[in-house]
Amino acid sequence: MFxxxxxxxxxxxxxxxxxIAFTIALGASLATAMLAxxxxxxxxxxAELKTYGSNITVxxxxxxxxxxxxxxxxxSSVPASYLxxxxxxxxxxxxxxFNIVDFAPFIEAHVNANGQDVTMVGSWYNHHLSLPTGxxxxxxxxxxxSWWDVVEGRWLDESVAxxxxxxxxxxxxxxxxxxxxxxxxxxxxxxxxxxxxIVGVYEAGGDEDGQIYAPLDLVQELSGTEGLISSVEVSxxxxxxxxxxxxxxxxxxxxxxxxxxxxYCTAYVSSICYQLQEVITDSVxxxxxxxxxxxxxxxxxxxxxxxxITVLALVGSALGISNLITASVMERSQxxxxxxxxxxHDRAISALLLVEMIIVAIVGGAVGFAVGFGFxxxxxYTVFNSSIALxxxxxxxxxxxxxxxxxxxxxxxxxxxxxxxPAEVLHGR
Amino acid sequence: xxxxxxxxxxxxxxxxxxxxxxxxxIDVGEWVAIMGPSGSGKSTVMNIIGCMDSPTKGxxxxxxxxxxxxxxxxxxxxxxxxxxxxxxxxxxxxxxTALENVMVxxxxxxxxxxxxxxxxxxxxxxxxxxxxxxxxxxxGEQQRVCVARALINHPELILADEPTGNLDEANEKIVLDLFxxxxxxxxxxxxxxxxxxxxxxxxxxxxLEYGKVTSENGDTSFGKAARKDVV
Numbered sequence: 001m002f003x004x005x006x007x008x009x010x011x012x013x014x015x016x017x018x019x020i021a022f023t024i025a026l027g028a029s030l031a032t033a034m035l036a037x038x039x040x041x042x043x044x045x046x047a048e049l050k051t052y053g054s055n056i057t058v059x060x061x062x063x064x065x066x067x068x069x070x071x072x073x074x075x076s077s078v079p080a081s082y083l084x085x086x087x088x089x090x091x092x093x094x095x096x097x098f099n100i101v102d103f104a105p106f107i108e109a110h111v112n113a114n115g116q117d118v119t120m121v122g123s124w125y126n127h128h129l130s131l132p133t134g135x136x137x138x139x140x141x142x143x144x145x146s147w148w149d150v151v152e153g154r155w156l157d158e159s160v161a162x163x164x165x166x167x168x169x170x171x172x173x174x175x176x177x178x179x180x181x182x183x184x185x186x187x188x189x190x191x192x193x194x195x196x197x198i199v200g201v202y203e204a205g206g207d208e209d210g211q212i213y214a215p216l217d218l219v220q221e222l223s224g225t226e227g228l229i230s231s232v233e234v235s236x237x238x239x240x241x242x243x244x245x246x247x248x249x250x251x252x253x254x255x256x257x258x259x260x261x262x263x264y265c266t267a268y269v270s271s272i273c274y275q276l277q278e279v280i281t282d283s284v285x286x287x288x289x290x291x292x293x294x295x296x297x298x299x300x301x302x303x304x305x306x307x308x309i310t311v312l313a314l315v316g317s318a319l320g321i322s323n324l325i326t327a328s329v330m331e332r333s334q335x336x337x338x339x340x341x342x343x344x345h346d347r348a349i350s351a352l353l354l355v356e357m358i359i360v361a362i363v364g365g366a367v368g369f370a371v372g373f374g375f376x377x378x379x380x381y382t383v384f385n386s387s388i389a390l391x392x393x394x395x396x397x398x399x400x401x402x403x404x405x406x407x408x409x410x411x412x413x414x415x416x417x418x419x420x421x422p423a424e425v426l427h428g429r
Numbered sequence: 430x431x432x433x434x435x436x437x438x439x440x441x442x443x444x445x446x447x448x449x450x451x452x453x454x455i456d457v458g459e460w461v462a463i464m465g466p467s468g469s470g471k472s473t474v475m476n477i478i479g480c481m482d483s484p485t486k487g488x489x490x491x492x493x494x495x496x497x498x499x500x501x502x503x504x505x506x507x508x509x510x511x512x513x514x515x516x517x518x519x520x521x522x523x524x525x526t527a528l529e530n531v532m533v534x535x536x537x538x539x540x541x542x543x544x545x546x547x548x549x550x551x552x553x554x555x556x557x558x559x560x561x562x563x564x565x566x567x568x569g570e571q572q573r574v575c576v577a578r579a580l581i582n583h584p585e586l587i588l589a590d591e592p593t594g595n596l597d598e599a600n601e602k603i604v605l606d607l608f609x610x611x612x613x614x615x616x617x618x619x620x621x622x623x624x625x626x627x628x629x630x631x632x633x634x635x636x637l638e639y640g641k642v643t644s645e646n647g648d649t650s651f652g653k654a655a656r657k658d659v660v
Contacts, residue, residue, distance in 0.1 A: 001536035004529055005522075012524040012562065338520045341481060342578070343509020343537040345502065423481035426520055427472060 002352065009356050016328060017360055023324045024364030024402060025371065027317025032372025032398050034310035037379050038303070039391035043237065044384040045302050054102070054144055054233035055269060058083065058276055058285045063230070082107075082228035083283055085216075090279035091234065092131050099267050102235040104140045105216060109223035112188040113212060114177045120167075120187065120212040122219025125156040141213065144235060145204065153181025153200030156215060164217065168200045170209035187212070189222025234276065234285070238269040240299055245270045249287075318405040325409030329353060329417060336417045337425030346418045357410045358403075365402035369395070431490075432457045432586060432617050433478060438487035440473050440640075447473040448484065449640040457585075460608070460618040462631035467623070470640040472590065475621045479512055479588045480504040492585065509538050513579030517591035519571040521563040527574045528559040531581050538582040549577040553607060569600025576607055580616070587611060589620045593627055605630050 010017055060081040083105075091103050107122040124140030131137065141148075142155050151171055156163050167185060174180060184195045196214070203209060220226045239245075245268035248255055252274055255263060263271050273285035332353075339349055373390060380388035433455040440448040448470050455461050465471050476482035477489055480496055481504070489496045496507060508514070521530045531546040550556050553573035555566075563571055572592065579587055589608075593601040605627065612618055612632075620627060628634045636644040 001529075001532055001541040005525065005533070008522075008524040008529065334520065335522055338522065339533070339537070340505065341479075341508060341514055341520075342534045343505055345505055348537065421481070423476040423479070426481075426516060426518075 002355075005352060006356055006359065010359060017356075020324055020328055020357075021360045021364035021367070024321050024361050024406065025368035027321045027405065028365045028368025028398055028402050029372035029375060030313045030317050030368075031310075031401050032369050032394060033375035033379065034306070034313045035394045035397055036373060036376035036388050036390055038306040038310050039393060040376075040380070040388045041302055041306050042299055043389070044380070044386070045299055054104075054235040055238065055288050056234040056236055056273055056276065056285055057288060058232040058234060058280055058283050060230070061282045061284050063284075081282070082225065082230055083232065083280055085220075085227050085229050087280050088229070088232065089129075089131075091232065091276065092129070092133070092135070092137075094272070094275035094279055095264065096236065096267050096272050096275060097133070098135075099237040099272065100234060101237060102137075102139050102143050104144050104233055105229040106231045106233065107216060107219050107223070107225060107229050109189055109219050109225070111212070111222060113173075113185055114179070116177065118173060118210065118212055120189070120214060120219055120222065121208075122214050122216040124216060125158050127158055144233060147205075148208075149203045150200045151203050153198065156199055156213070158215070163199065164215050165194075166197045166199045167212050167214040167218070168202055169198050170211050170213075171201055171203040172209040173211065174198075174201045176210075185212070187222065189219075189224075191224035192222050194222075232280070234272075236269070236272050237267060238272065239267045240297075241268060241270070244268075248274075314401060318401070318408070321402075321405045322409030325357060325406060326413040329357075329410060329413035333417045333420055333425050337420060337422040340418075340422040341426060349418060350414050353414050354407075354410060357406050361402050361406040365398065368402075369398055372398075430457050431455065432459075432492060433619075434488075434490040435474075435477075436488040436490070438477065438484045438489060440470070440477065440482070441485045446640050448477075451487070451637075451640070451642055453635055453642060453645070455617065455619065457617055458612070458615045460612045460630075460632045461620070462628040462634045463619065463621045463637060464623060464625075464628045464634055465637035465643075468639075469637040471621045471623070471637055473640075474637065475588060475590050475619075478586075478619060479514060480508045509582075511585045513582065513584035513587040515572070515575050515579045515587065515589035515592045517594040519563070519568075519575045519595075521571055521574055521578075523563050526560050526562055527555060527566065527570075527577075530563070530574055531578045534578045534581050546577075546581060549581045550574070552580075553577045554603070567600070569596050569603060572596055572600065572604055573607070576604065580611065584616075586617045586619065589618070589622075591622055591624075592620060593622070593624060601627070 060083055062081040085105060088105055091100055094100070104124045104127075109120045109122070111118060111120045113120070126138045126142045127140045129137045129139055140158070156166060156168055167187075169177070169179060169185065177185070179185060179198055181198050181200055183198050185198055186195050187193065196218070202213070216229070220228065244259060244263055245266070248259075248263045248268070249270035252260060252263065264274070269287040273287055276285040277283055336349055376388040380386055431454050435451050435453045438448055438451040439446065451470070451474065463471055463474055473482070477484055480491075480499075484497050487497065491507065492511065494507070496504065499507065522533065525533065527550060528543065528546055531549055532541040532543065535541045535546060547556060547559055550559050553576050555570060555573055555577070558566060558570060563574070566574065572595070593604055596604065608618055608620070608630070618631070620631060622628055634646045635642060
């Protein structure tokens with residue numbers, strides 16, 4: 001009979017129950033969407049920030065000493081020593097390999113181009129990497145210098161074999177030399193000379209506008225530095241710095257074993273730098289401080305903002321659900337009065353009402369969860385142009401929220417109606 | 430043998446004496462009508478006899494138990510085991526069928542038995558309407574479902590509050606005939622009404638005014654005479 005009564009309410013009072021389920025679904029969808037976005041916004045913003053370039057530079061130890069001595073970072077002095085190109089693959093073997101979203105090697109050479117001394121930079125453009133982990137990656141300047149504007153021609157394309165003997169020229173240098181895309185450039189390096197076609201002219205908005213960019217192998221051949229590179233730029237997803245990471249950045253050997261483990265296993269920029277140094281011989285990996293700190297600050301603020309919006313959304317939906325459930329239970333005071341009059345005890349009536357509400361909450365919550373996850377995807381594609389991943393935390397949080405809100409709305413209302421005198425209720429007083 | 434006895438019962442709300450030293454005795458198998466104008470205390474008596482309220486003072490003995498001193502939970506048990514209630518507004522659960530409305534009373538009493546519930550509906554002439562919802566039944570039919578619900582657990586006392594108040598003449602006759610059958614089977618009936626015709630159908634009429642019993646017609650021939658008229 002208990003089940004028949006539950007079925008009676010649910011099936012024959014569809015309108016009322018639908019309204020409650022709908023409100024719960026709305027609340028649950030809002031909570032799901034906000035929580036899913038909140039948990040994923042960190043990675044999303046981080047990934048977004050990564051499109052503005054690398055946040056870690058790996059240079060040879062000697063070059064690092066020179067730059068530290070003169071307190072300049074990225075000084076254009078010729079590195080006293082080199083890194084080994086064959087160790088580049090190690091970058092994707094560190095503990096935080098999956099957080100390395102992009103990287104590119106660089107080699108600089110001083111050359112003579114059409115009679116003028118210029119700097120020529122060799123690098124990867126869209127270098128395809130098939131990693132042992134199964135990960136496929138197109139790394140290089142095209143993605144790491146996404147803000148560069150190719151004003152003429154196109155980017156160098158490593159999948160086109162002919163592009164191995166072609167170059168790109170900065171807009172300032174192109175003006176100076178009077179060349180444009182399609183023209184040939186006569187380049188003399190310390191070891192080799194040749195004529196190379198210009199495939200594109202780029203505008204970077206910096207010193208690069210006066211340089212030549214060419215494939216890594218070509219510059220190595222011109223300068224006689226085969227198998228060597230002068231630096232690696234790495235773009236990594238990082239966790240904002242805290243006291244532990246700052247302490248570790250100064251000297252990781254001073255950490256306790258537990259601190260060291262926590263630090264090593266957290267994607268702090270300093271622990272990623274440390275791990276890069278471990279896999280690249282005689283290297284120093286340094287965070288581009290300003291970039292890393294700005295990213296951390298932006299991330300913290302974005303997450304705080306999302307947290308506040310989520311809390312407000314949850315409170316709003318909780319109040320709505322709770323009010324509707326309270327009103328719905330109060331509406332049934334006559335029915336409850338009758339059940340008491342024919343001999344139902346308070347516990348039996350409470351069980352009946354609670355089971356009804358929990359069934360409605362489960363249906364509403366499940367629908368709300370699905371819709372909310374859909375909302376999260378709309379937000380993801382609208383704001384970040386990618387999907388929002390479902391954090392495992394979202395499901396239990398939404399379940400707890402729906403149950404707590406439903407019980408919080410039901411229990412006080414049930415207690416109130418149970419306190420009503422059946423005689424008064426049945427006489428409509 | 431007396432089933433119910435009220436001894437010096439008072440119900441006082443502030444300065445208002447809703448019941449003022451009420452005494453009455455109702456025997457097993459008796460059909461009694463409690464009558465009186467609005468505000469006379471009929472509903473208060475009905476609530477106290479129906480174990481839905483307690484007197485301020487006095488004794489209410491139902492089957493020898495003083496219900497004035499019973500806890501709220503105990504009163505619920507007495508209602509469930511001994512009393513069948515019939516209301517003027519029927520008070521059927523609108524999302525349950527006629528059959529299920531009868532079975533609800535069985536469920537809270539002991540165990541639902543669909544066959545027995547169907548027999549109860551058959552007895553009130555509604556076997557063919559068993560699967561209908563209250564909204565699909567006429568007022569008279571709803572009241573008959575209410576009667577079936579009241580008698581399903583074979584209570585010692587059936588307490589009806591203005592049972593024909595919302596019915597037309599034809600349905601009033603059907604309900605009174607049902608009461609008559611129950612009375613003939615030995616069920617004790619107390620009907621609270623201000624309808625003279627309903628009162629006349631009873632064996633005995635107790636009249637209340639301003640919370641006091643003003644007359645108690647113990648002459649059963651009055652009720653029987655009236656019954657002949659109605660039949």
